[in-house]
Amino acid sequence: MRIKCPLCGERDRREFYYVGDAVLLERPDPEAGDHAWDTYLHLRDNPAGVTRDLWYHEAGCAAWVVVTRNTVTHEVLKTELAEKRRRKLVEGAS
Amino acid sequence: MVELVAKSPCGGRLPVEHGASRLSEVAMTRLTSLQPKQGQEKALSQALKSAHGMVFPAPNRATGKEGARAIWIGKGQAMLVGPEPDAGLAAHAAMTDQSDAWAMVRLEGAAAENVLARLVPVDLRQTVFKRGHSVRTMLQHMSVSITRISDEAFFILAFRSMAGTLVHDLETAMKGVAARR
Missing domain, CATH: 3.30.1360.120 (Probable tRNA modification gtpase trme; domain 1)
Structure with a gap:
């Protein structure tokens, strides 16, 4: 599998470290309640198909990258800097 | 002694x-990592150019020449290789001596x-x-x-x-x- 780092370009998967579901960027408000926090911390989908997760470009530029990929075909559909994704979330866009 | x-x-x-x-x-020479402060990327690049003659490198690039180079080494980070860093750079970047x-x-x-x-x-x-x-x-x-x-x-x-x-x-x-x- 090859992942396109938004800064470095297409690189071997060995350069990256898997960090988990990209939902980690959508941290709920501290007062959001037990249900929201339980969901955020523990409930994960395990899709056979398109998923979106965080990868850390460990052996490269050290950027955190949101990777949209297909778990069945191993196709990488889209990559984006986590920083940008987070900024969009904060500004209210999707 | x-x-x-x-x-x-x-x-x-x-x-x-x-x-x-x-x-x-x-x-071994002087190695200094430069991390531009938020929103200071352009100002740092200009300060680097007037002090050491090279701009801040874009991702996957290096600037300067033998004896004084700036090498991109990661997201928002470059390594200044060679010169003693100009004190004026500190206004625009976090600098760490890595010699x-x-x-x-x-x-x-x-x-x-x-x-x-x-x-x-x-x-x-x-x-x-x-x-x-x-x-x-x-x-x-x-x-x-x-x-x-x-x-x-x-x-x-x-x-x-x-x-x-x-x-x-x-x-x-x-x-x-x-x-x-």
């Missing part, structure tokens, strides 16, 4: 030459590309990786920064603690390439 002796990172292992490639150590923390080597010769092709999972051929291009990637299992400084020469930065492994891996590949000529 104890007499302290400065030792170079590759300590006597270099230079070596095998076939059409030669590996030598670049003498002696890295090993610096120069790999050159007609076979240099083929040597790196055995170790690095990135295409470093002249057609796509030209002078002034730089990458952060792996050499075997080690994190390195590789910059092309001329048509047949590469400048490699690796962590000092890995200097022995760096020289061993490069020399093994150099011998392998030389044996196939």
Whole structure:
């Protein structure tokens, strides 16, 4: 599998470290309640198909990258800097 | 009083030459990492240009020349190699002295590309990786920064603690390439 780092370009998967579901960027408000926090911390989908997760470009530029990929075909559909994704979330866009 | 002796990172292992490639150590100089403060990227680039004659490098690039280079080494980070950093840069960037923390080597010769092709999972051929291009990637299992400084020469930065492994891996590949000529 090859992942396109938004800064470095297409690189071997060995350069990256898997960090988990990209939902980690959508941290709920501290007062959001037990249900929201339980969901955020523990409930994960395990899709056979398109998923979106965080990868850390460990052996490269050290950027955190949101990777949209297909778990069945191993196709990488889209990559984006986590920083940008987070900024969009904060500004209210999707 | 104890007499302290400065030792170079590759300590006597270099230079070596095998076939059409030669590996030598670049003498330790001043290394400073520059991390622009938020929104200060342009101001830092201008300050760097007036103080040291080179702009802040874009991702995968290096600026400057022999003796004073700025090499992109990661997201929002460059390494100033050579000069004592101008104090004025501190207004626009977080600066950290990294001298002696890295090993610096120069790999050159007609076979240099083929040597790196055995170790690095990135295409470093002249057609796509030209002078002034730089990458952060792996050499075997080690994190390195590789910059092309001329048509047949590469400048490699690796962590000092890995200097022995760096020289061993490069020399093994150099011998392998030389044996196939």
